Amino acid sequence: MEFRGIGVSSGIVIGKVFRLEKITYDIKPNWVRDTEVDEEVARFLKAIHTSKEQLLSIRKKIESLADTAQLQIIDAHLLILDDQMLVNETVEYIKRHRLSAEWSLKRVLDKIGEQFDKMGDAYLKERKDDLSHIGNRIFNNLFGYGHTNLADLKEDVIVVAHDLSPADTAQMRKERVIGFVTEIGSKTSHTAIMAHSLEIPAVVGVTGIYDAVTTGESLIVDGIDGIVHVSPPQPTFIAYLNKQRRYKYYERELLKMKDLPAITTDQKKVTLLANIEFIGEVKSVLERGGEGIGLYRTEFLYMNRFYPPTEAEHFRVYKSLAEQLSSYPSIIRTLDLGGDKFISQLDVYEELNPVLGLRAIRLCLEHIDLFKTQLRAILKASHYGKLKIMYPMISGLDELREANAVLKEVMDELRKANIPFDEEIEVGIMIEIPSAAITSDILAEEADFFSIGTNDLIQYSIAIDRVNKNVSYLYEPLHPAILRLIARVIESGHAKGILVGMCGEMASDPKYTLLLLGLGLDQYSTNSDALLKIKKIIRSVSYAEAREIAQQALTYCSASETEKFITNLMEERFPDVFCYFGDGDED
Structure with missing residues (x-):
């Protein structure tokens, strides 16, 4: 029996099911005297x-x-x-x-x-x-119900559950839990985050899997393609043993490049950084040859609470980040959410269109104390490593100047208190709004670096809600408008002598690696899983060739034409990257 879901942690595992009991509650409005x-x-x-x-x-x-x-x-x-x-x-x-x-x-x-x-x-x-x-x-x-303790497992199992709580996943040991499958969840759910952290294969969003399995039953979990096989027949079992072997071989080959530079055959050097949400992900980044953190999302510090984190809480996390990365850079993005969404004490009215409302840098400039608390912590932690600051959702020069004025106030306060910090700390901006991309030549005058956030740039440029399934088909990274905006931002940054990186999902997709390289991108900030694949591609080509590919891509009039060109080219040039593991259903 085959089920499909979302692969959130790559790898293939074959083993026995441990079905985590699902408790349901019959809660009725019972009166009390x-x-x-x-x-x-x-x-x-x-x-x-x-x-x-x-x-x-x-x-x-x-x-x-x-x-x-x-x-x-x-x-x-x-x-x-x-x-x-x-x-x-x-x-x-x-x-x-x-x-x-x-x-x-x-x-x-x-x-x-x-x-x-x-x-x-x-x-x-x-x-x-x-x-x-x-x-x-x-x-x-x-x-008065009990709680299952996954830390007490005595044999290797694949956990199958309707959902896994953080307490469940926190107790998992890689020595016993070799993979897991859940009925709900997505790429951004805590189960996905934990799967990455534990580095075990996992598939989430598998409808019906809980009722289809029993403890002790055989299971195959394909975290690469998001496929789960229950009690697989022998041909499928053998096919997946072969697929597992090919995948492990490919992973070992990629790891051989961990300490090699990301440099083209004609000596063009780029920097490979990673996007993270948790400090615990740093280890995985370094193990995969990452040269720092290109985007540390600080939103997690504000989640699951109704009051903002203290300066001390911020500082502990940023100091740990700085110390773990040592001489490598870490770019900390300031708060990139809307206050009405997660901090109830802030007086923010409900908005009809929150995506275009008081969020990110706008929220911070509205609530200066909130902003200054985070900036103080980043600056204090910068004394312990190579930290950088990045403002999200900058729409124009006035916002950048206003944010920098607040930063200067915080710096002056720290100097007066004789608290050390990196006086030369770099301050950059995310380019994720069309107005910022179009005026990037102006913004480059006062920003130390750019990082292109393609997720929102695509959403705002094409006027789509990227989480709305009715218009998701319009989410096109290769739309001519998007490519032209990216090219403009890179050109503007280079004209003023600043580095231009990308931290959106587009940077994590190896299919776009050569195109972005050819457009002149200096830094890729990707998911840690993509680092070595992207390095392999970069080390296999010349920069001159990548430029030719990018110029060709810019000549197409539609996203579908560009998609066909890029997909065919990349799959033909790099079959091991895009088709390395084969199909588990084949003999």
Whole structure:
């Protein structure tokens, strides 16, 4: 039986199923007597306390074994349990309506969940899952249910679940959990992040898989193509053994290039950096030959909480990043989300079109204290390594100057307090709005570097919502307008002597590597999995040849024509990169 989902961590694993029990809750509006209200409140607060103790116990148990990413997710969930909005509103609901703790908590969680549903950002929508996991833990304790401990597994298994909570994934050990499959999730869900962190094959979004398997059953997980085979027949089993062997061989060959420079045959050097969300990902980046971090998304620090992180919290993370990367650069992007979406204490009204509203640098310039807290922490941490600052969603020179004025204020404050920081810290901007791309020659006068954010640049240029399935077919990286904007930004940056990188998804796709190289891109900031594939391509060609390819691509009048040209060229030139593992269904 074959199932398809989303491969979120490459690799192929063959093993036995461990089916993680799915608990369902039958929660109804049960009334409590007036004399029992205080007792019901106490029962709820006890469930909160027990939930905290369980997570703290898990954290203590895994602290010496887990990476930073796992610990950060546990810490974020502990913060939710400490959040007064969640706790106080549930208590108030119990008292006001004389209803059970279970029903009151459900109503409060539903209310918060509705706020998440209104978000335009796919990453933020999926943080609703994290809230649900915390709710489920509290419900378990209210109902008196037990908790499965994946740390106690005695044999190698592939975990199959409806979903995996951060507490579940944090307890996974690579020595026992060799892969996992979930019914829900996406490339940006916490399960995907954990799969990358653990470096085990995983497929998420596999509808119906939970009811189709039993513990002990044979399973094949293809994290490359997002395929899962339940009780595979012998021909499929043999085919996947061969596919697994080919994939491992290819990975070993790629790793041989880890310490080689990303340089063309005619000596054009480019820099390969990586995009990360968690400090724990740094190890994987370095193991794959990354030369630094081209985009550190700081949004995770603000997620799963109703109050902004403190300067100390920011500083600890940025200092760790600086120290781990040593002499390699790390570009920290300042907050790139909308305040109404995740920090309830900010007075931000609901917007009809949040994608075009008060978000990113606009939010920071509206809430200067929030902005200065983050900038102070970055500057203080810059004393410990090579950090850079990058502003998102800059639309023009006035915004850049306003942001830099705030930065200067923070620098002056640190100097007066005799707090050391990198006085020469570089400050760049993301080019992700058409107005910024068109005026990139002006912005290059006052920015230290550019990083092209293709995800939003494509969305804003073609006027599509990239998470709207009805118009997703219009999301075209090779649209002539996009290529011309990219070419213009690179040309403008080079004319003023500044480096131009790219941190959008386009940079992570090896299919576009030669095209971007030919357009003159200086830095690729990619998913860590793509680093070695892109290096292999760059080391296989001359810059002169790449320029010819880019010029040819710019002559086409439609995205489909350019797509056909690029796809055929890359698959013909680099069959090992695009077709290296073969089809698992073939003998």
